[in-house]
Amino acid sequence: MASKGGNKHLFTSESVTKGHPDKLADQISDAVLDSLIACDPGARVACETLVTTGLVVIAGEVTVHNPKAERALLNVEETARRVIRSIGYDDPAIGFDYRSCSVLRSLHSQSPDISQGVTRGTGTDKAQGAGDQGLMFGFACDETKALMPMPIHLAHRLTERLSTAREEGIIKWLRPDGKSQVTVEYVDNVPTRIHTVVISTQHTEAAIEPRTGNMSKKAREAIIRKIIKPVMMAECPGLWDKRIKYHINPTGRFLVGGPYGDTGLTGRKIIVDTYGGRGAHGGGAFSGKDPSKVDRTASYMARYVAKNIVAAKLAGVCEVQLSYAIGVAKPTSILVDCEGTAVVPEKRIARAVMDLFPLTPREMIRKLNLLRPIYQETAHDGHFGRRGRGFTWEKTDMTAALRKACKV
Numbered sequence: 001m002a003s004k005g006g007n008k009h010l011f012t013s014e015s016v017t018k019g020h021p022d023k024l025a026d027q028i029s030d031a032v033l034d035s036l037i038a039c040d041p042g043a044r045v046a047c048e049t050l051v052t053t054g055l056v057v058i059a060g061e062v063t064v065h066n067p068k069a070e071r072a073l074l075n076v077e078e079t080a081r082r083v084i085r086s087i088g089y090d091d092p093a094i095g096f097d098y099r100s101c102s103v104l105r106s107l108h109s110q111s112p113d114i115s116q117g118v119t120r121g122t123g124t125d126k127a128q129g130a131g132d133q134g135l136m137f138g139f140a141c142d143e144t145k146a147l148m149p150m151p152i153h154l155a156h157r158l159t160e161r162l163s164t165a166r167e168e169g170i171i172k173w174l175r176p177d178g179k180s181q182v183t184v185e186y187v188d189n190v191p192t193r194i195h196t197v198v199i200s201t202q203h204t205e206a207a208i209e210p211r212t213g214n215m216s217k218k219a220r221e222a223i224i225r226k227i228i229k230p231v232m233m234a235e236c237p238g239l240w241d242k243r244i245k246y247h248i249n250p251t252g253r254f255l256v257g258g259p260y261g262d263t264g265l266t267g268r269k270i271i272v273d274t275y276g277g278r279g280a281h282g283g284g285a286f287s288g289k290d291p292s293k294v295d296r297t298a299s300y301m302a303r304y305v306a307k308n309i310v311a312a313k314l315a316g317v318c319e320v321q322l323s324y325a326i327g328v329a330k331p332t333s334i335l336v337d338c339e340g341t342a343v344v345p346e347k348r349i350a351r352a353v354m355d356l357f358p359l360t361p362r363e364m365i366r367k368l369n370l371l372r373p374i375y376q377e378t379a380h381d382g383h384f385g386r387r388g389r390g391f392t393w394e395k396t397d398m399t400a401a402l403r404k405a406c407k408v
Helices: 022-039 066-076 078-088 113-117 152-169 217-235 294-311 345-355 361-368 401-405
Strands: 006-016 044-052 055-063 102-108 134-141 174-187 190-203 246-247 317-324 333-337
Touching: 006 190, 022 044, 022 055, 022 078, 055 078, 066 078, 078 102, 113 345, 134 294, 152 174, 152 190, 152 217, 174 294, 190 217, 217 246, 294 317, 294 345, 294 361, 333 345, 333 401, 345 401
Parallel strands: 055 102, 190 246
Antiparallel strands: 006 174, 044 055, 134 317, 174 190, 317 333
């Protein structure tokens, strides 16, 4: 829609909390991966998790190479229960808790046909090949300090704040399951105000108004005051105003949640995990996959490339696509798209990317230091735009080299 003030549009992204069933599944899968890679950096892991009322199912393909890792593999049930407990499912009244749920496992070794394409020196391509074919995207833009799109960045910070408020007792009636959604208004592609914020959060009976049987006005106001406002004031204080529309638990109540309310599956929140719909997605999930899987590793590298391009001020927006063939080391294609914001020709940026960034599986793993137990932390509140030593793909240490290569 257009107006005298410029071209306006709305864009919306969502996130979910640690306790959302799909995110619980992701975190269990990545905790299993961490437990194995800590003992065997060369472990091959593709671990899927299903959670539902009273039940956790862990399935997939795992190959390990030493006795310590074999013992960790035998302890996947204990690993799953530890994650469930840490997230807050520790009360039978919630309908799902770490003590009473059953944990079933069906794990077998990786196919030798796949293994020979990935193991260095054994496949047709003697270098370490990609663990599967596919296409992966990385994205960055200058809307936030984290160089992430504003809607998904704010949505993540809201779910993060919900978890913190529950864990620290800031709001005592919060329970683990929850979701956020943020709509931002843009004028000429620049964020100008927060249009709508949706929060749906699981809660105890203490948040209920007895007369109506629904969430009380006081509880809704607490969410705005203690969750939404602190995030907005920290991230974008200039966009906070009285016109923001709020939908707090719009069904009225959210007592039944977690796996008791909905079944969760690994890999079902791939848009939440990435850019909230703003950037493209190749379709492959991340959680439960070791670094030999380019679904994960190349997506991290593509974000690293895109973020450094924007941080180097070569463009205000950048999307990078990489693609691979199973068993082949070098990417089958590389694309840099700056959506018309590049200050130098995109071909020059793409050439600099090919010259400066390692893009084979083995080189990407080494560059980003991925053979470490860092993955459970990535499985909540987004894989991108995060801080911490595990998030090596968020570094902007290639900006000077990019500017030099692009002759800027």
